[in-house]
Amino acid sequence: QVHLVESGGGLVQAGGSLRLSCAASGRTSFKNYAVGWFRRAPGQEHEFVAAINRSGGGAEYADSVKGRFTISRDNAKKMVYLQMNSLKPEDTAVYYCAAGRSYGTIKVAFDYEHWGQGTQVTVSS
Numbered sequence: 001q002v003h004l005v006e007s008g009g010g011l012v013q014a015g016g017s018l019r020l021s022c023a024a025s026g027r028t029s030f031k032n033y034a035v036g037w038f039r040r041a042p043g044q045e046h047e048f049v050a051a052i053n054r055s056g057g058g059a060e061y062a063d064s065v066k067g068r069f070t071i072s073r074d075n076a077k078k079m080v081y082l083q084m085n086s087l088k089p090e091d092t093a094v095y096y097c098a099a100g101r102s103y104g105t106i107k108v109a110f111d112y113e114h115w116g117q118g119t120q121v122t123v124s125s
Helices: none
Strands: 002-009 010-013 018-025 033-040 047-052 059-061 069-074 077-082 091-103 118-123
Touching: 002 091, 018 033, 018 091, 018 118, 033 069, 033 077, 047 069, 047 077, 059 069, 077 091
Parallel strands: 010 118
Antiparallel strands: 002 018, 018 077, 033 047, 033 091, 047 059, 069 077, 091 118
16 A cells, blocks of 8 residues: 655746655555656546656656656655646646556556545646
């Protein structure tokens, strides 16, 4: 079992930056899990943002955030981060981290087993 807690959300102006953190806890070794970030805007479904594999050596991004967002992880600290730069109003959403057992990256929300409660990101124009 893995428990995930997101933090770092907030209100930022367009063009600004935020760094989201996802802290993992639980008896299962965190390094056995791939981790992803998803977001959900009001009235929308979960949208894939970024994913990272177990070792941190591989990552994938949604086209909408490629070049602006960077996902990383520190397995020793059981942490995953999402650095968000050049933020746009359309990035406004609740951001969730998720963990799933996989050797590779996971882009499909259904394939993740564990989810955090989310953190709100609001980008003003």
